[in-house]
Amino acid sequence: MATDIQLLQGEVTEEGSKEPSKQDRDVENLLRGFLMALIDEQQGKRPC
Amino acid sequence: MLNETTPVRCLIIQLGKTSDILQSLMALRAVKQLYPAMEIHFVVRERFASAVKHVVWIEKVIILPTDALLGPIFNGTHSEDETIEDLAAWAGQFAHISWDFVVNWTYSQASSFLTAILSTKVKLGYSRHSDMAISAIDGWSHYIQAIIQNQIPQSIHLTDILTTQLLTALQIHVGDPANAGDSPVTSKTFFSIPVTDNTAYSESRKTWSERDSGRKWIAIQLGSLRKEKNWNASSWAKLTVNILKHHPECRFVLLGNEYNRPQEVEFMEVFAKLNPEADQVEASKVIPLTGKTDFELWSEIIASCRWVFSGDTAAISLASLLGTRILNISVGPVRWFETGPYGNGHYVLRTEAPCEGCLAHEKPENAKQQIMSHTCGEISPEAAYATWSYASSEWAHRRALSFEEHCSCLKLAESSESIAEHLKRVQVFRSKVRLVQDGGGVYYEPLLDRPMDIKEWVSIVIDQIARAWYCGWIPPVGQGISRERITPTLIHQLRTMEESANLIVRICEKAGRVATVLENKSARLKSDRLMGAQKKVELQALAADLIELDGLIERLGNMHEPLRAFSNILKVLMHNLSGSTLTDLGRESRLCYKQLHEGTTIFRDWLKFTLGLAKPVAIRTGLELV
Numbered sequence: 001m002a003t004d005i006q007l008l009q010g011e012v013t014e015e016g017s018k019e020p021s022k023q024d025r026d027v028e029n030l031l032r033g034f035l036m037a038l039i040d041e042q043q044g045k046r047p048c
Numbered sequence: 049m050l051n052e053t054t055p056v057r058c059l060i061i062q063l064g065k066t067s068d069i070l071q072s073l074m075a076l077r078a079v080k081q082l083y084p085a086m087e088i089h090f091v092v093r094e095r096f097a098s099a100v101k102h103v104v105w106i107e108k109v110i111i112l113p114t115d116a117l118l119g120p121i122f123n124g125t126h127s128e129d130e131t132i133e134d135l136a137a138w139a140g141q142f143a144h145i146s147w148d149f150v151v152n153w154t155y156s157q158a159s160s161f162l163t164a165i166l167s168t169k170v171k172l173g174y175s176r177h178s179d180m181a182i183s184a185i186d187g188w189s190h191y192i193q194a195i196i197q198n199q200i201p202q203s204i205h206l207t208d209i210l211t212t213q214l215l216t217a218l219q220i221h222v223g224d225p226a227n228a229g230d231s232p233v234t235s236k237t238f239f240s241i242p243v244t245d246n247t248a249y250s251e252s253r254k255t256w257s258e259r260d261s262g263r264k265w266i267a268i269q270l271g272s273l274r275k276e277k278n279w280n281a282s283s284w285a286k287l288t289v290n291i292l293k294h295h296p297e298c299r300f301v302l303l304g305n306e307y308n309r310p311q312e313v314e315f316m317e318v319f320a321k322l323n324p325e326a327d328q329v330e331a332s333k334v335i336p337l338t339g340k341t342d343f344e345l346w347s348e349i350i351a352s353c354r355w356v357f358s359g360d361t362a363a364i365s366l367a368s369l370l371g372t373r374i375l376n377i378s379v380g381p382v383r384w385f386e387t388g389p390y391g392n393g394h395y396v397l398r399t400e401a402p403c404e405g406c407l408a409h410e411k412p413e414n415a416k417q418q419i420m421s422h423t424c425g426e427i428s429p430e431a432a433y434a435t436w437s438y439a440s441s442e443w444a445h446r447r448a449l450s451f452e453e454h455c456s457c458l459k460l461a462e463s464s465e466s467i468a469e470h471l472k473r474v475q476v477f478r479s480k481v482r483l484v485q486d487g488g489g490v491y492y493e494p495l496l497d498r499p500m501d502i503k504e505w506v507s508i509v510i511d512q513i514a515r516a517w518y519c520g521w522i523p524p525v526g527q528g529i530s531r532e533r534i535t536p537t538l539i540h541q542l543r544t545m546e547e548s549a550n551l552i553v554r555i556c557e558k559a560g561r562v563a564t565v566l567e568n569k570s571a572r573l574k575s576d577r578l579m580g581a582q583k584k585v586e587l588q589a590l591a592a593d594l595i596e597l598d599g600l601i602e603r604l605g606n607m608h609e610p611l612r613a614f615s616n617i618l619k620v621l622m623h624n625l626s627g628s629t630l631t632d633l634g635r636e637s638r639l640c641y642k643q644l645h646e647g648t649t650i651f652r653d654w655l656k657f658t659l660g661l662a663k664p665v666a667i668r669t670g671l672e673l674v
Binding site: 027028034040041 | 135136
């Protein structure tokens, strides 16, 4: 997953680096928020 | 400033429904005319993508495959993490582009996360702060969050808000537009739809293409998904029969979704009952196509009709785009002045009396306690006929004849009540686009003299405040308010908040002064963290003063519904402070209170003006006149 998120930011971490950067974590959190909100909207919990 | 010669790359995020997409397209069209170098990319949900796919000036349509992404989660075949990876891959196709503008016109939770992921020179709409809290980036987004989404009365059309928001940003970051952009935004050929042989709808297409095109066709959009927003099918049928009786040159086509089929069945039954001797010819005057059209055929039909009758926002937005005239029978909890017909010469019909069901919808906490029934659908077919007959004969009377005069000449033998009686229960409005020198934008002119209620008064004043805040355009105080429409009830309501309106102006003024002192004192600090005990106490006291003043503004908003606009906007502005130093925060706070002071002053001046209108005027005695 890190690969996609890093690509999303236009940055690829150096080979061998396993720790996701703060930016990676932020993007992952935003994507998670996006997914959860989409699910809520789909289930009619929030207005579309 | 961006380079004017290179294309301006703009990503529009619109994850809403068809009506939202059509409104966004209307706003974008106006912007594209002024800034032809705009390269517009559009993010849309798969289910609602048809409308955008057929717009030639949209560079690329990016489809969010909601069902494909969420389906596996719902059926348990995909984990959350797997879906996040899918989402990352989907977003990756446009996240690497260096955008000039990312414009989120969805105003939803989900879209705000997506906006936050993207990097761009300018962002508009909702996004996320670094702590993941929602952020409203620009002034108009503050307004949408604080006023529109909180049901505060206002009547600026959403299309105008979106257009102004983007145009203002373009003027700041790209420069003034090269041309005047006075060509029409609406067009019968707004969509470029190729001739297809879509077998699913080929029968309907054939029926439509074989119609008698020499007739005046009227499309009736039978309803929307929500029952309370539908005018009943028998009323539509009675209106149709009335029109056919007096205007035999007219023909009708019934439109709607699959879920509107029962209404179509009811319509046809009532129509047949009202025409007991109906033969084949009579029946052919109505083509039932409910649930039998795709977007392409739907827009083709609406473009070829003279009129669209509808209460459904999507059909209204589509007809507005295509320049087809609209009779909007507005039923249910709809903020029609924000989403109603756009352009000149459309008509809107509402019930006069407030609907308990709609009022309960505005305040969901009340609706939970008691399920209110809707009375907003009680618009008679006779009132609808009178409105349409006036509207469709505008070419003859050129509005030299008033609506009431026109109705006094109308005679409907089948109605036991006079038309005047039917009109007592409704409000009729005609849409008009204001000249730029008058502030621009669409407004709805009332055609029947009705007293002004507090909601309408507030909406007029809030409009002016918004124009002053975000357009720098201030109309003369009292524009649009006439003495004849002011009632003792309105005066009483205004008087009860007169003192509070004066007070809130003074509070904002004082808060502005405190914020200025805070800004100046913090600017003299060498560090935000290390300071003398005395300085710290002083700053803490100033911050406490501001908190107290904010509390007072909130209390006034809770006491008087119309003042809630200011306590809401204050909360939104404070939530969106972005400064990282005390000085920055002090400066931003000062600007917030300045904005609030300007708004509350306008409010107070309008209140004073309206109360002044109601004051008795001394007239000269007979003796003096002699």
